[in-house]
Amino acid sequence: MTDLVTYVELAGAAAGAGGLGYAKARAPRVYWSLVGMPVTWGRFTWNYNSTMDVCGLTVQPSGFRAFVKRNVARSEVRPVPPKIRRVRPTSTGLRITLRLPAGLEPADIAASTERLRHAFGVRSVTVMETKPGYVELRMTGWDVLNRVKLPRKARPRDLVVPVALREDGTVFERDYRKVPHALTLGANQSGKSMYQRNLIKGLAQLPVALVGIDCKRGVEQNRYASRLSALVTSPDDAGKLIDALVMEMEERFDLLALYGVSDLWELPDQVRPVPLVVLVDEIAELFFVTSKKDEPARDKTVMQLVRLGQMARAVGIYLEVCGQRFGSDLGRGATALRAQLTGRVVHRVNDKQTADMGLGDIAPDAVTAVTTIAPDRPGIAVAGDTTGGWSRIRTPEITPDEAAATCREFAHLVPELPFLAPFRPVGQITVPPMPTTPPMVRPRPVTD
């Protein structure tokens, strides 16, 4: 009987360990909730004071406080770390709110994140200032960018599209009203199209007009034709479409003047024109010319794009530009246009110079982070913003068919815009299925 109990206990323990091992690999959220979080929380509570001390994140309390609290001389009181105000577990890690003592600033904590990460045995630690005197330590228990799944509540709304996950487990959103124009850069096979795909899938569900410029003969955007109000696939047509957009911008400004407002969102609902998102795939194609006689047309197109970048935000026209490189070597107007595209997402690039082009002017620290993206992790990117902050992000992996299906489902949201009628996509090109085996060559009968 005792033997039987021992066997049952052993089998139970083995099954439990196997289950946890499986959960660690296949369901990291479950593993984190059952094992990782309690262990990390305990470790954090137990080691907090000593860790902050060795990381140099403590300060000597003031003489008055030392006297009031302990009635001893200041020099005899041990230095104190930031006070823990709140510990909040999440499905990906721990959020800890700290009250900074006088003498410490958020940058001091941010400079020690690598040391804290190792001390508390977590995947990553990032620091956010929540209000003056308070910071939030965001600890991630496992590599949330390994297999990305956005939380169910992350849904597109009011020109805000959840596109990716940050390494601290929060959702990276593309908010067109906060950051009207953006640039996505990356080498071949770095994940640019996947990023655009996620973006289009989200945008398709919103009441906006989508305009596609894909000078790679429409290979990327043609599949989204059902939800596009316009699609052009050659630099000549792109020039005409961009002219039409500039004219629309001017008409919208006239409307703003008529109502005495300075922004599309201040207009009454019944007269407010629909917001437009212009998706430019492979921007370099708009800059390249093969002969001198094409240069004036190219210069005009670029200049018109720069005008859109400078002014169109106020009238609800937003630019979403994508490319492999975007520097002054592209030609006249390139840096002026890039300066308008303040949202930056840079995937793996082939050289530091390209990383610099993407993030050097807005978040210099992020350039090093881009150069360390491993080639075997496509989709990882560094997203910067104009505040100088940046984060590592990755989009969920979705197929082109999934994004195209969403476009078809929301095709009824394509708004009626007569000025885009000449550029309306003619419909999707149906690609014949590839034969799985090469066609058989029948031997021809030999005739004399």
Ligand SMILES: Nc1ncnc2c1ncn2[C@@H]1O[C@H](COP(=O)(O)OP(=O)(O)OP(=O)(O)O)[C@@H](O)[C@H]1O
């Ligand atoms: N977020 C991601 N998660 C997992 N795999 C990804 C992710 N993003 C991209 N990939 C994979 O990486 C490969 C290249 O992705 P993608 O086509 O988006 O790159 P790209 O930069 O657009 O390449 P190109 O410039 O050559 O068209 C694809 O096989 C894709 O499945």
